[in-house]
């Protein structure tokens with residue numbers, strides 16, 4: 093792996109109150125080997141998130157990520173603020189959802205206009221490749237995330253081990269592209285044309301089903317739509333060139349490939365082991 097360093101951390105070395113104290117307890121003397129602890133996916137997310145919050149210092153401006161992993165970081169930051177371990181934190185939320193969770197947790201908030209330079213951002217990801225490139229936006233927040241995390245001095249990505257892929261798109265799940273609603277099917281046809289020679293490629297407008305059963309387009313916090321791209325074998329082209337081609341399509345607001353943006357990725361696995369991969 094070029095350009096990244098990997099630091100595995102076993103749970104016993106964490107100098108923080110662990111979310112799973114049973115991982116740290118010395119084994120009682122016994123002839124019977126203790127049953128191995130297997131963390132659920134959500135527990136892995138929490139372990140990674142708590143480790144990332146170790147990097148937060150009082151006085152920092154923080155980019156607050158979106159999703160089921162980032163929410164554990166919000167909980168932890170709020171807890172440390174409540175206990176006075178951290179103070180003078182300003183959070184910049186990457187979505188309306190994160191804004192409302194952080195508000196409920198009493199994390200002081202501001203925005204990118206007031207804080208164009210962010211000390212540290214902590215966020216989850218949908219996929220991480222061996223070069224720390226990411227796919228983000230399956231929750232629909234890619235544009236605000238990319239703006240805020242692009243304005244950050246240090247961007248820590250927190251994931252459970254299921255998010256690690258050999259190449260972006262390799263999970264077979266969506267690589268999102270945010271587009272303006274005007275002429276969306278025209279933009280969809282342009283996106284399809286970009287990949288027309290790609291075997292196993294598909295692109296679809298993201299929809300959601302309303303309470304009355306009606307299917308409507310999914311609308312982002314920015315009032316935009318999302319086209320989800322699917323690659324049977326992952327993205328086999330040069331990612332930088334693909335990024336340029338996507339952004340050249342009029343109607344595309346942003347795509348969910350975060351290339352070269354992460355400074356560190358913290359991965360937790362089902363055994364509670366944490367690996368920190370630095371750029």
Ligand SMILES: O=C[C@H](O)[C@H](O)[C@H](O)COP(=O)(O)O
Nearest residue numbers: 159160161216229231232233
């Ligand atoms: O739009 C959503 C964001 O990019 C999330 O960071 C990403 O989808 C990962 O979410 P989760 O932690 O829920 O898997």
